[in-house]
Amino acid sequence: MRAYGFWMYLAAATLTGKAAFGAQDWQTVDDFALASGDAEAHAVAVDGAKHIYVVGTANGHAIVRSSTDGGTTWSTRDDFVHPPETNYPSYTNNLYNAITIDSHDDVFVGGAGAAFMSGIRAGHWIVRRSRDHGISWETVDDFWQRMNGPGEPGTNASVYSLSSDGQGRVYGAGLLLQTGPSYPQWWVRGSDIGGTNWDSKLVVFAGYGGVSQLTWAGEDVYVTGSVSWYTDSATIGLTERSSDYGATWTTNLVTTNEFFYAINSDSAGNVYSAGNALNPSSVDWRVRKAAPGGADWTIIDQVTYEDTCGCGVSYPRPRSIAVDPVGNICVAGEYQERWIINQTNGATYGANQKWFTRQYSAASGQWNTTDLFSYSTNATSSTNTHTVAMGTAIAADGTTFVVGYGTTESGQHRWVVRKRAAVRPPPRLEIANVGGIVSVFWPGTYTNSTLEWTDSSGTNQVWRAFSGPVSKADGQNTVNLELIPGAQFFRLKSAVGQ
Numbered sequence: 039m040r041a042y043g044f045w046m047y048l049a050a051a052t053l054t055g056k057a058a059f060g061a062q063d064w065q066t067v068d069d070f071a072l073a074s075g076d077a078e079a080h081a082v083a084v085d086g087a088k089h090i091y092v093v094g095t096a097n098g099h100a101i102v103r104s105s106t107d108g109g110t111t112w113s114t115r116d117d118f119v120h121p122p123e124t125n126y127p128s129y130t131n132n133l134y135n136a137i138t139i140d141s142h143d144d145v146f147v148g149g150a151g152a153a154f155m156s157g158i159r160a161g162h163w164i165v166r167r168s169r170d171h172g173i174s175w176e177t178v179d180d181f182w183q184r185m186n187g188p189g190e191p192g193t194n195a196s197v198y199s200l201s202s203d204g205q206g207r208v209y210g211a212g213l214l215l216q217t218g219p220s221y222p223q224w225w226v227r228g229s230d231i232g233g234t235n236w237d238s239k240l241v242v243f244a245g246y247g248g249v250s251q252l253t254w255a256g257e258d259v260y261v262t263g264s265v266s267w268y269t270d271s272a273t274i275g276l277t278e279r280s281s282d283y284g285a286t287w288t289t290n291l292v293t294t295n296e297f298f299y300a301i302n303s304d305s306a307g308n309v310y311s312a313g314n315a316l317n318p319s320s321v322d323w324r325v326r327k328a329a330p331g332g333a334d335w336t337i338i339d340q341v342t343y344e345d346t347c348g349c350g351v352s353y354p355r356p357r358s359i360a361v362d363p364v365g366n367i368c369v370a371g372e373y374q375e376r377w378i379i380n381q382t383n384g385a386t387y388g389a390n391q392k393w394f395t396r397q398y399s400a401a402s403g404q405w406n407t408t409d410l411f412s413y414s415t416n417a418t419s420s421t422n423t424h425t426v427a428m429g430t431a432i433a434a435d436g437t438t439f440v441v442g443y444g445t446t447e448s449g450q451h452r453w454v455v456r457k458r459a460a461v462r463p464p465p466r467l468e469i470a471n472v473g474g475i476v477s478v479f480w481p482g483t484y485t486n487s488t489l490e491w492t493d494s495s496g497t498n499q500v501w502r503a504f505s506g507p508v509s510k511a512d513g514q515n516t517v518n519l520e521l522i523p524g525a526q527f528f529r530l531k532s533a534v535g536q
Contacts, residue, residue: 064395064409067109068455069444072097077453079103079441081358081429083137085145088433089171091115092441092455093137093147098130100149100164101453102137104172108437109457115172120151120162120180132164138200138208144169146233148197148210151180161194163225165210167233179210179227179236191216195225199251201259206231207283211252211261214241224249226261228284239284247273250299251358256307256330257281260290262298273297275313279332290332296324300359300369306330310338312356312369320344321353323396325369339369339398339405349378349387354394362432365400370427370440373410391424393456395440413444413454425454436460465530474521480530482513488531489517493524501529 071077075097082092090105092112102116119132134149144167151162165179185192198212207229214225224242226249229235240261242249247264254260262277275296278287291298291311298313307330315322325339343353357371373394379386395409414423427442438458443451465487468479478489489504509516 064411064440064456064458066454067457068092068103068105068112068453070096070103070112070453071450074450076451077101078133078443078451079428079453079455080133080135080149081137082431082439082441082455083139083145084431084433084439085139085143085171086434087143087171088435090431090433090439091137091139091145091147091172092429092439092453093134093149094428094441094443094453095133095149096453098132100132100134100147100151102134102147102172102175103453109439109455112455115168116147116166116175118151118164118166118175120164133196135196135198135212136200136210138202140202140206140208140233141204142169142206143171144206144233145172146178146200146202146208148200148212150196161196161215163193163195163197163210163212163227165197165200165208165229165233165236178229178233181227181236185217191218191220193217198249199253201252201254202233203254203257203259203283206233208233209239209252209254209259209284210236211249213248221245222248224261224263226252226259226284228259239280240278240287242276242278247276251301253301253303253309255303255309255332258307258331259284260301260303260309260332262291262301262311264297273316277301277311277332291326291328291335297355299371300356302359302361304361304365305363308361310359310361310367311335312359312371314353314355317342319351321351323354323356325356325359325367339396345376347376347378350376350389352376352389354396357427358429360430360432360438362434362436364436365398366432366436366438367398368395368430368432368438368440369397370395370430370442372424372426391426393425393427393440393442393444393454395427395430397438408458409440409456411444411456413452414447427456467528467530471521476519476521478517478519478528479514482510482515484515484530487515489528490531491526491528493526499527504528 077096079094092103100118104115131152134147136148148165151164163181167178183193194215197210202208209228214223222244226240228239245267247266249263252261259280266273275293275298277291279290280287296315300312309328312325323341326335327338328335352375354373360368373392376389393411397408413425425444430440444454465480470477490501492499
């Protein structure tokens, strides 16, 4: 239950009031693994028919799970293992990292398919498509290249992120690692309208860095990540932009000692990114926004994390960002929590990763950390209590979904989906005093609500349900009572999700 507190002072001559807002609750709506194997959810999307799709990996298979009832029930829609070459066994290390849904509600998922190809373990860049809400699937991009001598290295690759433009082109960003001694490279590939006929659009030498994500915004494609070199200790946060479908690219944003982990856009073409800035003794969590074209980036959320335990800085790392049409934002990732146990014979140091969600409410204009979730309750285990949020999406009705994995005490990774109901504006209680009869009104849409009252403003308030009749007319709930001397305070107690 959730209580919306509306403190209404009732006296013979005065009616005043103020509102207190209740907290929203998160629910785990999918907790999945196959037997004793590991499972992780990596990304989530919601289509126009309110179908929820979650992608990831389970027991070495690339998995798509879907729900058509808001997350109450789930079914596995794709269970993909890359086909092996003739006479060679399959190598089961397949996974999906990314998902996008185009303007026709076609679903695209991307990741890596691993197989033994002519005796060589190879990572295939994989993109698959469904045109019937996940019932059937086809591979639309499968790229792998064998090594043909030192001058022609082969490729190992994986899709990290997918996005589609308004006309139906699909773009993917991920890791490119050539065979033999090599450093990772950013790789962007793109398709024709409809998601077929893929080719390479961008390759960037990453050094010790790596590509993170890409997004389509208006007429532009943005890809972000980091680059660094062994000759320079600084990490460079980098964002590249293309305005001609990936034919040419320009550097859009460059920062020093900063990691860009997540990027997304809204329907108006604004771009949002999330990352961390490294300071000598602290870490800054940063979320930025740029108008269409990405000329000027403004920091819209920044939190500084310092060492408060003498054991190192505890800080969050974003992994995904989602924005809905009304301006609500969700950034999800992990919170690295460092701890120390002081004992007579020394100190034990450790760190855990917790599921971390931070959200912006367009209604209140405020940012808040809304979920700090641990799958295990063992706070001092540095191996078996890691819980990480990997992806997030906001449905058309405002419901927020965050996906990732939690680790059991035995060390098993479990596929986890958490859901937060839409944050509705709090109901407004109104009061009218006509001829000594006081009427209290609130919206009729709050059908599963109870009006409560108390005559005390102290810390030991006793709230009682209003026992009189409630009338309904013209979209309003109304109660009437006689005006009495002294003070009376009212609040509306409502079920979660109302």
